[in-house]
Structure formats: structure tokens, C-alpha cells
Amino acid sequence: MAQAGAEARGTGHGLVIAGASAGTIFEWYDFYLYGALVGVISKHFFSGVNDTTAYILALLAFAAGFAVRPLGAIVFGRLGDRWGRKNTFLVTMLLMGLSTFVVGLLPDYSQIGVAAPIALIVMRLIQGMALGGEYGGAATYVAEHAPPGKRGLYTSWIQTTATLGLFLSLIVILLIRQEIGEDAFNAWGWRAPFLVSIVLLMVSLWIRLRLNESPVFQQMIDEGKTSRKPLSESFAKGGNLKLVILALVGLTAGQAVVWYGGQFYSLFFLTKTLHVDDALANGMVALALLLATPFFVVFGWLSDKIGRKPIILAGCALAAIGYFPLFSALTVAANPALAAASAKAPVAVIADPATCSFQFDPVGKTLFTSSCDVAKAALASAGVSYQNRDALPGSLAQVEIGAKLFPSFEGAGLAKKDFTDRQTAWRKDLGAALKAAGYPAKADSAAVDKPRLLGILFLLVLLVTMVYGPIAAALVEMFPARIRYTSMSLPYHIGNGWFGGFLPTTAFALVAATGNIYFGLWYPVAVAGITAVVGWLFIREMKGNPIEG
Structure with missing residues (x-):
């Protein structure tokens, strides 16, 4: 049987890689449409709350899909180790495609009220469950076909799929926006990219139905060596459980925050914080992805030569060191007027700390009426970074704008309409004061230093390719074949689903709480730094380990 497995592994490599990769690209396309359209979706599905809360809720709905990915990893990982790699990722693909298509049909808040965001979140949960079972199957399937000495190269093609799926989603969005115009896209055209996914589902199913089962899994079936209890073998036995924990803390947690920091938080930062035009921001990120994507394969190939560990951990360490200067440079390149105004006329909120609230209202019923809350809400909405200083x-x-003081107002005791009218007028006056100090309402697209911006985004994505290119091979080689799907899927999806998926929400909340537009970076910097240290001290290089047993 070992000889038959070797023969199977030596044939059809192109079809194996293409089939697994193409289907996974389409799954990532489906999953990341939401992230690319979070600003538009927040207006349609969370319009019953204030702008800041709506955006945070939209990010939380985005994160909901990540929250259940570990559950999907457990459910489908178990099926993959008992039922087979191919059969399992056919099911995950079907769930992903149908739930994405349904998002394009959902009525919005204006039509069905609170049922709209609930339905949206349910679809995101189904997507997250499906994706939790997809990656481990695709990575395991390709690795188990790869010849010795080329696992990093072969599985690196799977690693390109997440970025290519994101790239595909951005391109489809840009083309539809260009074709129908911004107003029509914001009104109804945003649904089209979701509806198109039904075509991709059909193509993906056709491709994957042509594939055979993994030779390693087929050999285990023939020899009666498949696991009867993959969950207990993976997580109840001390030796394997230790590997699962090390894979999470020493590899995937840092890899995840670098991945989402370089590709997603950079896009959120450009559009929400720096107020760069959506089309321009999406286009620049898409171009950076296109230029950097080949390096997934480069670093996967290099990991076959020098090992997985040094490349992944070097990427984490470089991100921990480089994120603050890179994002500062991003501000200068994307919105030079904002950078100049922040340096020339820094802003501060001078207030009694006891009057300042954490302004997160999930049901949209609370009015934040203190003078401190009025000031902070206005500055957060304007994307202006500020310091906090205590008052009596x-x-x-x-x-405080530069050397000038602009008093807020106390809204407590005012009727809701009176408060809203007063707040609108006050924000208009504040906007004029900020404009006089050089603060732009939005980034001037003509003033964006596009070559510099593209270079910074390319560096951020290059770090992504370092940590992500070799990760599949590293995880496959850590665990025995009989429980590989289950064992590698859980740490991967806790890392990417929780540590990575919650990055935008966590970072945005930290920024809103502190007023510092860069404060949210402490989250990916800390996690990447911890992974670099733990991985270096405790992860054993497993390049070249046999994976049949």
C-alpha cells in the first residue's frame, strides 16, 4: 500500500494543487466580501444606531464569522479524519457558497428592522463554520500529495488563496462600482458581488468533484489505521495537546495578527481613520496584494531549504518592530494634510475623567450627552487623533486645537431633539475650527503619494507572505496523519479566527477609547512579539518529517 500511495502522490500534482487552491480561493472570496464592504454594510444593516456604534457592530459581525471558526475546525476536522479530506471540503464549500449568496438577498434594517442584522450575523456564523473546516482539509490534502522536500512549495499555493480571494473580492467590487457608479453601488449594487458567488460555487464544485482522495488517507483506510476518536486523540492526550498549544502560541497567533494587520487593518485604517476614498484605498491594497502574492510561493520554497521556523518567526519579529513606523508613514503618504495638521496643531480633549464614557451602545438607545462625550464622539467621527488631559x-x-480652546457643551437635561440640533450645530462649528487649523474632512485623492503608499502597503503584505507562506507545511508536519485534520485545524482557526479576526474590532475600540489613531497597533505588535519569543524557544523545526504515519 505504501508503494501505491507513493505512485498516487507522484501523479497529477498540477490538478491537485489547482483543484484545492481554486476552490479555496472562491471560499475566501465569499468570506472577505463582507470585510471589504463593511462600511457600506454598516449603513444598511446597523442604521438604527449612531455612526461609531454602527461601525463597531459591523466589525463585530465581521468578527462573528471568525469566532465560530474553531468550532468549524472541530466539527469538520473530526469528519475529515474519519470521512476523508475530499468529502469534507465539498460540504464546507457548499455551505460557504449558499450562505454568501443569501447575504446578497437579505432585506436591510429599513425593511425588517432588527431582524436584518440578526439574519446577517447568522449567515456570517455559517460562513465561519464552513471556513473552519475548509483550510485544514485543503492544506492537508495538498501536503499529503506532495513529494518529500517540496511540501513548503506545494502548500504555499494554498497559502496564496486567502490573499487571492481578497484580491478577487476587491477587483469585483471595483469593477461593479465603476460600472454602475458610487451612488447606485451604495444603494443596491453592493449586493451583486455576493450574488455572483453562486457562479463561483458551481465552478468550485465541478473542480473538486474531479479530485481523488488523499493517498495518505486512502492508505490509512486500506490498512485500517484511521482514528475512531480524533477529538480525544488530539486534545485529551498530553503529548499532542502540548503540540496544539505550541502551534497556537508559537506559530499561528502571531501569523494571524500579521496577516490581518497587513491586509485588513491597513484597509480599515486607510478608509476609516485616514478617510481615503474607498475606491482608491481598495485599488491600492489590491495592487499591493497582486505584487506581493508571488512571495507566498517564494517563502514556501525557501522553507524547504532553510526550515519553516526561522521564516515565520522573523516575519513576526519584523512586524512587531515595524508596525508603528510603517503605519505612521502610511498616514503621511495617504493623507499628508492630516499628518501636517496633527504635527502643527495637535488636538486634546481637556475634561473631567468622571464625565467621559466608553461610547459603545449596541441597541442605539443611549444618548451620550456629557460635554466630554460630545467632544470625543465628534473627533472620533472626524478621524482626528487627540490626547486626553484631565480638568477640574x-x-x-x-x-484644544493647537493653542486655541474650543468649548464643548453640556447636553444633560436637553430633550432628544434639542440635543441633536445642538450637537449638529456644534459639530459644524468644530469642523470649521479643525479646517482652519488644517485638518481635512477627507483625504485629497490628488495629494495622495501613490508610489509611497503602494510601497508601504507592499512591505506590509510582504511580512504577511513571510509568516503565511510556510505555515501550512509547518502545521502538517507537526501532527500524525490519523488526527492531522483535527489537530492542525483547531490552533490554526483559534489563531486566525480569534487572534486575527478580532484585530480590526479590538484595534478600533482601543483607538476610540484613547483617541490615539495608532494605539490599536499595540494589539498586533504584542501578539506577534509573544509568538516570536515562544516560537523561538519552544517550537522544534520539523521540516522534512515523514507525514505518512
């Missing part, structure tokens, strides 16, 4: 107890909050 009970004093009226003030916004």
Missing part, C-alpha cells in the same frame, strides 16, 4: 471636577470639557 465638574468643569466643562474643551477641545
Whole structure:
């Protein structure tokens, strides 16, 4: 049987890689449409709350899909180790495609009220479950076909699929936007990319139905060596459980925050914080992805030569060191007027700390009426970074712009309509004061230093390719074949689903709480730094380990 497995592994490599990769690209396309359209979706499905809360809720709905990925990894990982690699990722693909198609048909908040965001989140949960079972199957399937000495190269093609899926989603969005115009796209055209996914589903199913089962899994079936209890073998036995924990803390957690920091948080930062035009931001990120994507394969190939560990951990360490200067440079390149105004006329909120709230209202019923809350909400909405300085107890909050003080107002006791009218007028006056100090309402597309911006985005994505290119081979080689699907899927999806998927929400909440537009970077910097240290000390290089047993 070993000889038959070797023969199977030596044939049809192109079809194996193409089949597994193409289907996974389409799954990632489906999953990341939401992330690329989070600003538009927040207006349609969370319009019953204020702008800041709506955006945070939209990010939380985005993160919901990541939250259940570990559950999907457990459910489908178990099926993959008992039922087979191919059969399992056919099911995950069907779930992903149908749930994505349904998102394009959902009525919005104006039509069915609170049922709209609930239905949206349900679809995101189904997507997350499906993706939780997809990656482990595809990576395991390709690795188990790869000849010795080429696992890093072969599985690196799977690693390109997440970026290519994101790239495909951005391109489809840009083409539809260009074809129908921005107003029509924001009104109804955003649904088209979701509806198109039904075509991709059909193509993906056709491709994957042509594939055979993994030779390693087929050999285990023939020899009666498949696991009867992959969950207990993976997580109840001390030796394997230790490997699962090390894979999470020493590899996938840092890989995840670098992946989402370089590709997703950079896009959120450009559009939400720096107020770069959506089409321009999406186009620049898409171009950076296109230029950097070949390096997934380069670093996968290199990992076959020098090992998985040094490349992945070097990428984590470089991200921990480089994120603050890179994102600072991003501000200068994308919105030079904002960078100049922040340096020339820094902003501070001077207020009694006791009057300042954490402004997150999931049901949209609370009015944040204190003078401190009024000031901070206005600055957060304008994307202006500010410092917090304490004032005397009970004093009226003030916004300091350069050397000038701009008093807030106290809204407590005002009727809701009176407060809203007063707030609108005050924000208009604040906007004028900020404009006079050089703060732009949005980035001037003509003033964007596009070559510099593209270079910074390319560096961010290059770090992504370092940590992500070799990760599949590293995880496959850590675990025995009989429980590989289950064992590698859980740490991968906890890392990417929780540590990575919650990055935008966590970072945005940190920025909103502190007023510092760069403060959210502490989250990926800390996680990547911890992974670099733990991985270096405790992860054993497993390049070249036999994977049949």
C-alpha cells in the first residue's frame, strides 16, 4: 500500500494543487466580501444606531464569522479524519457558497428592522463554520500529495488563496462600482458581488468533484489505521495537546495578527481613520496584494531549504518592530494634510475623567450627552487623533486645537431633539475650527503619494507572505496523519479566527477609547512579539518529517 500511495502522490500534482487552491480561493472570496464592504454594510444593516456604534457592530459581525471558526475546525476536522479530506471540503464549500449568496438577498434594517442584522450575523456564523473546516482539509490534502522536500512549495499555493480571494473580492467590487457608479453601488449594487458567488460555487464544485482522495488517507483506510476518536486523540492526550498549544502560541497567533494587520487593518485604517476614498484605498491594497502574492510561493520554497521556523518567526519579529513606523508613514503618504495638521496643531480633549464614557451602545438607545462625550464622539467621527488631559471636577470639557480652546457643551437635561440640533450645530462649528487649523474632512485623492503608499502597503503584505507562506507545511508536519485534520485545524482557526479576526474590532475600540489613531497597533505588535519569543524557544523545526504515519 505504501508503494501505491507513493505512485498516487507522484501523479497529477498540477490538478491537485489547482483543484484545492481554486476552490479555496472562491471560499475566501465569499468570506472577505463582507470585510471589504463593511462600511457600506454598516449603513444598511446597523442604521438604527449612531455612526461609531454602527461601525463597531459591523466589525463585530465581521468578527462573528471568525469566532465560530474553531468550532468549524472541530466539527469538520473530526469528519475529515474519519470521512476523508475530499468529502469534507465539498460540504464546507457548499455551505460557504449558499450562505454568501443569501447575504446578497437579505432585506436591510429599513425593511425588517432588527431582524436584518440578526439574519446577517447568522449567515456570517455559517460562513465561519464552513471556513473552519475548509483550510485544514485543503492544506492537508495538498501536503499529503506532495513529494518529500517540496511540501513548503506545494502548500504555499494554498497559502496564496486567502490573499487571492481578497484580491478577487476587491477587483469585483471595483469593477461593479465603476460600472454602475458610487451612488447606485451604495444603494443596491453592493449586493451583486455576493450574488455572483453562486457562479463561483458551481465552478468550485465541478473542480473538486474531479479530485481523488488523499493517498495518505486512502492508505490509512486500506490498512485500517484511521482514528475512531480524533477529538480525544488530539486534545485529551498530553503529548499532542502540548503540540496544539505550541502551534497556537508559537506559530499561528502571531501569523494571524500579521496577516490581518497587513491586509485588513491597513484597509480599515486607510478608509476609516485616514478617510481615503474607498475606491482608491481598495485599488491600492489590491495592487499591493497582486505584487506581493508571488512571495507566498517564494517563502514556501525557501522553507524547504532553510526550515519553516526561522521564516515565520522573523516575519513576526519584523512586524512587531515595524508596525508603528510603517503605519505612521502610511498616514503621511495617504493623507499628508492630516499628518501636517496633527504635527502643527495637535488636538486634546481637556475634561473631567468622571464625565467621559466608553461610547459603545449596541441597541442605539443611549444618548451620550456629557460635554466630554460630545467632544470625543465628534473627533472620533472626524478621524482626528487627540490626547486626553484631565480638568477640574465638574468643569466643562474643551477641545484644544493647537493653542486655541474650543468649548464643548453640556447636553444633560436637553430633550432628544434639542440635543441633536445642538450637537449638529456644534459639530459644524468644530469642523470649521479643525479646517482652519488644517485638518481635512477627507483625504485629497490628488495629494495622495501613490508610489509611497503602494510601497508601504507592499512591505506590509510582504511580512504577511513571510509568516503565511510556510505555515501550512509547518502545521502538517507537526501532527500524525490519523488526527492531522483535527489537530492542525483547531490552533490554526483559534489563531486566525480569534487572534486575527478580532484585530480590526479590538484595534478600533482601543483607538476610540484613547483617541490615539495608532494605539490599536499595540494589539498586533504584542501578539506577534509573544509568538516570536515562544516560537523561538519552544517550537522544534520539523521540516522534512515523514507525514505518512
